[in-house]
Amino acid sequence: MKHYTSIHDIDNINSWIEEARQLKENPLKHIELGKNKTLGLLFFNSSLRTRLSTQKAALNLGMNPIVMNVSGDAWGLEFEDGTVMNGSTAEHIKEAAAVVSQYCDIIAVRAFPTLTDKEKDESEQVLSAFQKYASVPIVNMESATGHPLQGFTDALTISEHTLAKKPKVVLSWAPHIKALPHAVANSFTQAMQKMDVEFVIANPEGYDLNPEITGDTKIYHNQEEALKDADFVYVKNWSSYEDYGKVKNTDPNWMITKEKLGNAKFMHCLPVRRNVIVEDAVLDSDSSLVIEQANNRTYAAQLVLKKILENSPS
Numbered sequence: 001m002k003h004y005t006s007i008h009d010i011d012n013i014n015s016w017i018e019e020a021r022q023l024k025e026n027p028l029k030h031i032e033l034g035k036n037k038t039l040g041l042l043f044f045n046s047s048l049r050t051r052l053s054t055q056k057a058a059l060n061l062g063m064n065p066i067v068m069n070v071s072g073d074a075w076g077l078e079f080e081d082g083t084v085m086n087g088s089t090a091e092h093i094k095e096a097a098a099v100v101s102q103y104c105d106i107i108a109v110r111a112f113p114t115l116t117d118k119e120k121d122e123s124e125q126v127l128s129a130f131q132k133y134a135s136v137p138i139v140n141m142e143s144a145t146g147h148p149l150q151g152f153t154d155a156l157t158i159s160e161h162t163l164a165k166k167p168k169v170v171l172s173w174a175p176h177i178k179a180l181p182h183a184v185a186n187s188f189t190q191a192m193q194k195m196d197v198e199f200v201i202a203n204p205e206g207y208d209l210n211p212e213i214t215g216d217t218k219i220y221h222n223q224e225e226a227l228k229d230a231d232f233v234y235v236k237n238w239s240s241y242e243d244y245g246k247v248k249n250t251d252p253n254w255m256i257t258k259e260k261l262g263n264a265k266f267m268h269c270l271p272v273r274r275n276v277i278v279e280d281a282v283l284d285s286d287s288s289l290v291i292e293q294a295n296n297r298t299y300a301a302q303l304v305l306k307k308i309l310e311n312s313p314s
């Protein structure tokens with residue numbers, strides 16, 4: 001594998017899950033693989049899990065991680081071609097990506113969407129520019145439209161908690177005060193579409209995700225109906241896609257409660273706002289898988305880095 005930018009880079013999700021489970025059993029088995037290799041982590045946005053678990057994954061493979069908060073610490077980056085750079089940006093992505101490629105064997109990038117410019121977000125301006133101008137493999141640590149390290153983690157976590165039958169997995173929208181990206185919901189949807197699960201989505205009207213991503217997946221506008229007989233309830237807020245980036249609904253009746261969850265397991269990528277997205281009683285119960293999900297981020301990232309290292313010239 002050259003880059004990991006989308007769930008579509010996973011050729012066989014079941015074999016990936018199996019390999020990640022093996023890494024989890026013996027995380028230091030491949031400690032020689034990344035010796036003398038450098039992973040650069042570039043953050044345009046905040047992070048706790050991705051920042052630490054991806055470094056941990058690199059360390060487990062014997063790699064040296066180096067991290068930079070690009071927004072704030074680096075020079076303002078220009079992404080448009082042919083611009084007269086007499087404004088706020090001091091360095092073009094052409095130079096920046098070429099320079100960082102000399103220091104790193106793999107570059108991982110986090111760059112959230114604008115949520116105001118749909119076209120720019122859908123073109124994945126930042127991630128695509130790194131792919132275009134860097135000379136080393138690129139890993140997506142949450143871009144404008146996808147969070148494939150999270151999506152694969154979630155598939156791994158569901159597999160670990162799946163008993164014999166084909167589980168029913170519900171992705172439910174929940175309210176939030178801010179306009180949030182679609183990335184987590186998109187990658188979770190794409191991961192579930194590759195798994196042997198019954199997968200449905202619940203969201204209020206006006207909140208359907210990009211139809212090119214949801215495809216044939218059934219979408220309910222009635223949460224109670226969608227949650228019936230669920231085994232896993234994956235909860236996430238996202239802003240409107242149709243009315244791009246807008247918060248049109250903050251109805252607290254969409255918050256997940258213990259009563260709504262029933263016997264299902266609760267999942268969320270974190271960070272989560274307690275008693276807005278989900279009530280305390282759920283997060284503080286044995287039904288919550290959120291801490292296990294966060295743990296699995298290390299092994300998901302480790303598998304991705306391992307596959308890239310195995311495919312790279314030494």
Ligand SMILES: NCCC[C@H](NC(=O)CCC(=O)O)C(=O)O
Binds near residue numbers: 180182
């Ligand atoms: N990486 C996981 C989620 C990141 C981001 N959440 C947030 O921005 C939450 C911020 C807040 O609750 O203020 C998102 O939804 O894509």
Ligand SMILES: NC(=O)OP(=O)(O)O
Binds near residue numbers: 048142
């Ligand atoms: N789930 C996740 O990506 O968390 P961070 O935003 O803290 O990295």
